Amino acid sequence: MDLQKFFAMGGYAGFVWSAYGLTALVLVWNTWAAYRSETEARTSAQRRTELSRETRT
């Protein structure tokens, strides 16, 4: 199979590639969002524990 034919997807290129592109986009967003949600929680937890340490001393 040659590359040109591969990218043409039998005339359905626009549909197939946009569907796969969208999937990649959503998965990347999901990965980023999961990381961000964890790191955000960690930094705010850090801030809290530091605050409680300061008030105690």
Place this chain on the structure above:
Amino acid sequence: MWTWFHKLGSPPHAYRILGKMAPWFGWPALVLILVATWWGLWKAPTDYQQGDAYRILYIHAPSAWMSMFAYVMMAVAAAIGLIWRIKIAHAASAAGAPIGASFTFLALATGSIWGKPMWGTWWVWDARLTSELLLLFLYLGYMALRASFDDPQRADRASAVLAIVGVINVPIIHYSVQWWTTLHQPASVTKMDRPSIALVMLIPLFLMMAGFQLYYGWAMCRRLRGEILRRERNAGWLKEAN
């Protein structure tokens, strides 16, 4: 075995275990998804009826499956949290919602993109499509309901009820293609007899499903860790965890 199970319910333990487990889900998920994409787009032969447009199947069906799987997991976790009052179960339920919602969106969007060349329309209000759209609204409603409470425990209880009631929709989605006449094609893999699809076309579908499943596991590990941290506001173990 029970002590192990009990330990899992304790936030510091779960936090640590989830952190260790995440890469065991993440890397295999990435490999499987990449292999399945290559196989589905390049190696698998063209369908004699649908041409190359059928290749959308390899992302559409796994997304749709994950949208239902994630919902059932969310509802089961909510029920466990409600019945046995386990905080971490509520946390797991909350952590799964955005992941499930994103797969539901993908199932709808890729289905729509597939529907245009095959059915001649982006959207029809038939049973399968409408019930899947309802699933998306259930996820969004669940998240909105959680966000509307300041008290996390009340948010847990209220959203758990919504999650459990909404689970009725899942079998409706699955059987909608049998119960009602619809444009959507009937199941070709999850049938009692042999699946009506060639093996070389079937393998990338299974690879992608496994990849998505593992990806869900990875995302759950990460989000649940965040959820645990948010809930353990003043616990002493947080200092060591950081």
